[in-house]
Amino acid sequence: MISELRRDPTSGSWVAIASARSRRPSDFRIIHGEQKKGTCPFCYGNEHMTPPEILAIGRETDAPNAEGWQVRIVPNKFPAFSLDYGDSVDVDRDIEGQDGLYVSIPAVGIHEVLVETPEHDSTFGEHSERRIEDILTAMIIRFRALKQDKRIKYLQAFKNWGHAGGASLSHTHCQLIAVPIVPKIIQTELDYARQHTDRTGRCLYCGIVESEIEKGERVLNESQHFLAFCPYASKFPYETWIVPKRHNSAFEDISKDETADLARMLRLVVRTFELAFDDVPYNIVWHTCPWNGDFSTYYHWHLELLPRLATIAGFELGTGYYINPTAPEVAAAALRESMPKD
Amino acid sequence: MISELRRDPTSGSWVAIASARSRRPSDFRIIHGEQKKGTCPFCYGNEHMTPPEILAIGRETDAPNAEGWQVRIVPNKFPAFSLDYGDSVDVDRDIEGQDGLYVSIPAVGIHEVLVETPEHDSTFGEHSERRIEDILTAMIIRFRALKQDKRIKYLQAFKNWGHAGGASLSHTHCQLIAVPIVPKIIQTELDYARQHTDRTGRCLYCGIVESEIEKGERVLNESQHFLAFCPYASKFPYETWIVPKRHNSAFEDISKDETADLARMLRLVVRTFELAFDDVPYNIVWHTCPWNGDFSTYYHWHLELLPRLATIAGFELGTGYYINPTAPEVAAAALRESMPKD
Numbered sequence: 001m002i003s004e005l006r007r008d009p010t011s012g013s014w015v016a017i018a019s020a021r022s023r024r025p026s027d028f029r030i031i032h033g034e035q036k037k038g039t040c041p042f043c044y045g046n047e048h049m050t051p052p053e054i055l056a057i058g059r060e061t062d063a064p065n066a067e068g069w070q071v072r073i074v075p076n077k078f079p080a081f082s083l084d085y086g087d088s089v090d091v092d093r094d095i096e097g098q099d100g101l102y103v104s105i106p107a108v109g110i111h112e113v114l115v116e117t118p119e120h121d122s123t124f125g126e127h128s129e130r131r132i133e134d135i136l137t138a139m140i141i142r143f144r145a146l147k148q149d150k151r152i153k154y155l156q157a158f159k160n161w162g163h164a165g166g167a168s169l170s171h172t173h174c175q176l177i178a179v180p181i182v183p184k185i186i187q188t189e190l191d192y193a194r195q196h197t198d199r200t201g202r203c204l205y206c207g208i209v210e211s212e213i214e215k216g217e218r219v220l221n222e223s224q225h226f227l228a229f230c231p232y233a234s235k236f237p238y239e240t241w242i243v244p245k246r247h248n249s250a251f252e253d254i255s256k257d258e259t260a261d262l263a264r265m266l267r268l269v270v271r272t273f274e275l276a277f278d279d280v281p282y283n284i285v286w287h288t289c290p291w292n293g294d295f296s297t298y299y300h301w302h303l304e305l306l307p308r309l310a311t312i313a314g315f316e317l318g319t320g321y322y323i324n325p326t327a328p329e330v331a332a333a334a335l336r337e338s339m340p341k342d
Numbered sequence: 343m344i345s346e347l348r349r350d351p352t353s354g355s356w357v358a359i360a361s362a363r364s365r366r367p368s369d370f371r372i373i374h375g376e377q378k379k380g381t382c383p384f385c386y387g388n389e390h391m392t393p394p395e396i397l398a399i400g401r402e403t404d405a406p407n408a409e410g411w412q413v414r415i416v417p418n419k420f421p422a423f424s425l426d427y428g429d430s431v432d433v434d435r436d437i438e439g440q441d442g443l444y445v446s447i448p449a450v451g452i453h454e455v456l457v458e459t460p461e462h463d464s465t466f467g468e469h470s471e472r473r474i475e476d477i478l479t480a481m482i483i484r485f486r487a488l489k490q491d492k493r494i495k496y497l498q499a500f501k502n503w504g505h506a507g508g509a510s511l512s513h514t515h516c517q518l519i520a521v522p523i524v525p526k527i528i529q530t531e532l533d534y535a536r537q538h539t540d541r542t543g544r545c546l547y548c549g550i551v552e553s554e555i556e557k558g559e560r561v562l563n564e565s566q567h568f569l570a571f572c573p574y575a576s577k578f579p580y581e582t583w584i585v586p587k588r589h590n591s592a593f594e595d596i597s598k599d600e601t602a603d604l605a606r607m608l609r610l611v612v613r614t615f616e617l618a619f620d621d622v623p624y625n626i627v628w629h630t631c632p633w634n635g636d637f638s639t640y641y642h643w644h645l646e647l648l649p650r651l652a653t654i655a656g657f658e659l660g661t662g663y664y665i666n667p668t669a670p671e672v673a674a675a676a677l678r679e680s681m682p683k684d
Binding site: 010166232286320321 | 352355356361444500501507509526527534546547549575576580618626628646653655665668676
């Protein structure tokens with residue numbers, strides 16, 4: 001099934017029209033509920049319900065698609081992006097060749113699911129640090145492998161949790177979507193970061209980390225390699241960023257040591273969300289550099305953890321700006337109080 | 343209570359930190375339910391529960407804040423924006439004077455609620471065309487009045503419906519938020535529209551209307567003055583735009599005739615949403631020109647009607663791009679089938 005990326009002529013934004021998923025009005029009359037354990041494709045014994053696995057961590061036998069794994073990456077069953085367009089597809093040339101109002105390219109990319117645990121009822125905050133390290137390691141393997149493919153410019157890693165966070169399956173998982181164009185939000189961050197470095201000779205994010213540590217009021221936790229804080233212009237109440245203290249543009253270039261430290265920090269922040277709020281929906285969004293250039297002098301990868309306690313509504317959709325009912329200083333103080341002691 | 347607008351140093355995006363609303367974790371443990379009729383501030387007899395009204399349409403007596411109105415505009419009880427910063431506030435000068443990482447200005451503006459009907463259980467699609475005309479007329483009065491205030495650059499009109507649409511009160515209403523900076527999304531549309539006009543000598547939106555009428559497959563309805571269609575790069579399933587056929591940059595400049603025709607078209611599209619889907623959440627978002635320049639040659643106001651059947655999740659928040667599971671051609675055909683016959 002072929003999906004396409006269409007460009008909005010009024011804004012330059014791209015939309016993946018996922019025809020494999022095409023839904024008529026009656027398809028939306030679905031009661032959202034818990035996936036039952038026996039029919040969950042992410043549980044032990046149901047490995048055959050997903051497309052064949054891409055990688056598994058922790059299985060002691062060599063048999064793929066069998067039980068025993070700790071972390072498992074599989075293709076999305078209804079992918080919005082696919083590499084089935086041949087090796088010679090070139091979306092830049094394709095875009096240049098079109099001159100009408102409406103521009104469309106094939107949705108070249110990949111769409112994978114990372115199953116975080118065989119435990120159906122587990123939450124991310126309940127994972128061991130070791131498990132989160134395995135999750136990060138599995139992601140890094142995919143980043144490094146996909147980076148070799150010249151058809152791909154960016155890999156968006158993210159986690160949706162809860163109905164308001166966009167999770168359609170309740171068994172905890174992350175997703176990887178590789179896209180053939182640099183995302184608008186990343187391009188804007190690259191532009192702002194480059195301008196800052198051109199003007200000051202310093203990295204914008206290094207400056208933010210330094211300033212937040214100095215002020216302290218928005219900090220949740222500082223570790224050897226990372227700082228977790230509620231950013232100055234938080235879009236969402238209780239938004240938290242995890243930023244590496246070492247200047248590094250690419251998530252996939254983190255060391256073994258940094259991976260372990262990040263696992264600890266991620267667990268701490270998500271567990272804090274879980275303790276502060278009943279059944280909080282949230283997204284974790286990776287921000288890292290694209291693969292079509294060298295951004296190492298000025299870009300700085302980081303994670304945004306976005307609790308979805310407020311709705312993106314007409315004002316946000318109209319203006320692109322946000323109204324946040326909780327100042328980040330208030331949020332950080334409240335989260336520090338909710339932090340687990342273990 | 344003072345709110346501020348903070349600029350994100352990594353993206354230039356503005357966030358209104360609404361301190362009047364500051365919420366600690368426990369405030370989010372709210373069960374979302376229907377507002378009870380007796381305690382609804384938008385019902386007859388409860389006019390004292392809102393701040394004093396700004397205007398009312400349809401009341402036959404001169405007594406403000408009493409029953410008898412058909413459409414009523416009141417200040418938001420918990421405004422994110424306010425004009426209580428004095429007449430001399432100048433946010434442009436204020437921004438220029440700041441040179442650190444973090445820039446903040448007062449949240450100068452207004453935040454008003456337009457109550458569409460005294461009927462507590464009514465939906466927008468159940469309104470008479472006459473009522474929707476009154477709603478549009480009341481909005482236009484506010485647009486024309488606020489335009490005189492040099493502290494304001496843009497007035498964002500919108501409607502949130504349903505929990506997933508961001509409506510916190512169930513009695514049907516619209517909102518008006520005036521802001522002191524041109525919204526990012528509008529600035530992008532202005533840039534794209536100007537580039538198109540510079541290149542082709544024609545208005546981008548006039549070209550889109552012409553092309554959609556010619557193709558027909560994405561059209562829901564065409565009237566004397568308006569075209570309703572599912573746009574080529576729909577971000578949301580069943581997204582529908584209403585675009586005036588006459589080139590005009592400013593919503594507030596529509597004629598009496600156009601207002602009546604728009605009321606008919608709005609009713610038709612929203613009623614169609616209501617008939618196609620069970621209890622559909624949606625937003626209606628006005629796109630019109632700012633007040634800090636002359637955009638009349640190239641900008642073209644329009645409405646975006648956005649059913650919220652899919653969740654904005656990690657991919658959308660990370661990339662700024664959307665995955666839409668329903669092609670607009672499929673959506674338009676299904677909506678044409680659901681259209682009311684009356």
